[in-house]
Structure formats: C-alpha cells, structure tokens
Amino acid sequence: GENVEQHPSTLSVQEGDSAVIKCTYSDSASNYFPWYKQELGKGPQLIIDIRSNVGEKKDQRIAVTLNKTAKHFSLHITETQPEDSAVYFCAASIGSARQLTFGSGTQLTVLP
Amino acid sequence: NAGVTQTPKFRVLKTGQSMTLLCAQDMNHEYMYWYRQDPGMGLRLIHYSVGEGTTAKGEVPDGYNVSRLKKQNFLLGLESAAPSQTSVYFCAHGQGNGEQYFGPGTRLTVT
Numbered sequence: 742g743e744n745v746e747q748h749p750s751t752l753s754v755q756e757g758d759s760a761v762i763k764c765t766y767s768d769s770a771s772n773y774f775p776w777y778k779q780e781l782g783k784g785p786q787l788i789i790d791i792r793s794n795v796g797e798k799k800d801q802r803i804a805v806t807l808n809k810t811a812k813h814f815s816l817h818i819t820e821t822q823p824e825d826s827a828v829y830f831c832a833a834s835i836g837s838a839r840q841l842t843f844g845s846g847t848q849l850t851v852l853p
Numbered sequence: 854n855a856g857v858t859q860t861p862k863f864r865v866l867k868t869g870q871s872m873t874l875l876c877a878q879d880m881n882h883e884y885m886y887w888y889r890q891d892p893g894m895g896l897r898l899i900h901y902s903v904g905e906g907t908t909a910k911g912e913v914p915d916g917y918n919v920s921r922l923k924k925q926n927f928l929l930g931l932e933s934a935a936p937s938q939t940s941v942y943f944c945a946h947g948q949g950n951g952e953q954y955f956g957p958g959t960r961l962t963v964t
Binding site: 747773777786834839844845 | 855884886893895896897898901903909911912943947949950951952953954955956957958
C-alpha cells in the first residue's frame with residue numbers, strides 16, 4: 742500500500758519567517774495530495790491541495806509544490822503568524838474511493 | 854464542523870464492552886470515512902463507504918464494524934473494546950474527488 746513520510750516532526754519559526762514541511766510518497770499511482778491543519782482538540786481542516794497534473798498551487802500565504810518524478814511534495818507558509826501554530830498533516834490519495842494515507846504530522850510553532 | 858457531527862464527544866469503556874459511534878453529515882456527500890488518530894502516527898483509515906448500503910475495509914479494520922443504512926449517517930461499532938482501541942476517532946465525508954471534510958472527533962478511552 743501507499744506510505745507517506747513527513748518531515749520535520751517539529752518546526753519552530755519566528756513570526757514573519759517562512760516554514761516548509763516536506764512529504765514523500767511511495768505509490769506512483771497516487772494523484773491527489775491534500776494538506777490539513779489541526780488545532781488542539783479539533784478535527785483536521787483542509788487548507789490546500791494539489792493534483793498530479795499540477796506542479797504548484799498558491800493560496801495567499803500558503804503554497805504547495807509537487808515533484809512527481811521524485812515523489813515528493815511540500816507545503817510552504819510565508820509571513821508566518823502565531824495563529825499558524827498547529828499540527829500540519831500531508832496525505833496522498835489513491836483508489837477509487839480516494840482513500841487518504843496520512844503522514845505522521847508536523848507540529849509548527851510560530852514564536853512571537 | 855464542515856457539515857458533520859460526531860456523537861458522543863467523549864467516552865470511557867471497560868475492556869469487553871461494546872459501543873457505537875455515530876457520524877452524521879448534512880452535505881449529501883456519497884463518500885464517508887472513519888479514521889483513528891494515535892499520538893505520532895497521523896490518521897489511519899478504519900473503514901469507508903462509497904454510498905448508502907456499502908462499506909469497505911481500510912488500513913486498520915480489525916475489531917471494528919460499520920454500517921451505512923442511510924446516506925447521511927455512518928456508524929462505527931466496537932463489539933468488544935480493547936485497550937488498544939483507545940484513540941481519537943474522526944469521521945470524514947466527501948464527494949469522491951479526494952477532498953475530505955472532518956468532524957470534531959470522539960475521544961475514546963478503554964480501561
């Protein structure tokens with residue numbers, strides 16, 4: 742089955758700096774790659790996604806890049822703010838029901 | 854909560870007891886999923902459904918059963934709870950294009 746690895750497991754940045762989280766996947770048939778943000782005590786919230794026919798996607802301060810050849814994708818957050826502090830999960834989707842395989846998560850802390 | 858509610862929010866069970874977790878969505882989506890989340894392990898798919906009356910196994914289905922008698926509801930059952938099933942359970946729903954929307958979770962402790 743699919744395997745998704747996520748790095749780093751923890752990341753601390755100063756407010757205003759950029760943060761980058763990286764994921765690799767194993768199954769070349771995966772074709773949809775979402776990113777979720779999870780705040781303490783809440784369910785994961787979809788923040789951005791990318792499909793395999795696109796190399797990069799931006800939404801205000803967040804962007805995702807995909808390298809299909811290398812089988813890795815990354816989340817970029819610019820001008821970080823304290824409210825960006827949360828756990829971020831990457832995932833890869835495969836199968837007719839679009840089942841998601843998740844990475845193990847990155848705890849992002851934005852220091853004021 | 855992305856159009857989905859989970860009942861109950863918290864539950865403590867003793868080993869061997871049974872219980873049912875309810876997920877209800879109001880988005881009329883065909884696809885529904887149950888995940889469990891354990892520290893340091895991300896979310897893992899337990900079971901899923903691609904429509905009313907259908908269910909399928911995910912990555913970690915052992916010890917769980919599910920039913921989708923109505924399109925808007927997806928039930929997760931534990932017939933004989935074990936301490937290894939202590940976890941936070943999340944329900945999600947989607948249209949089948951990959952996007953999934955998660956509920957607030959149920960925190961289950963099995964003693």
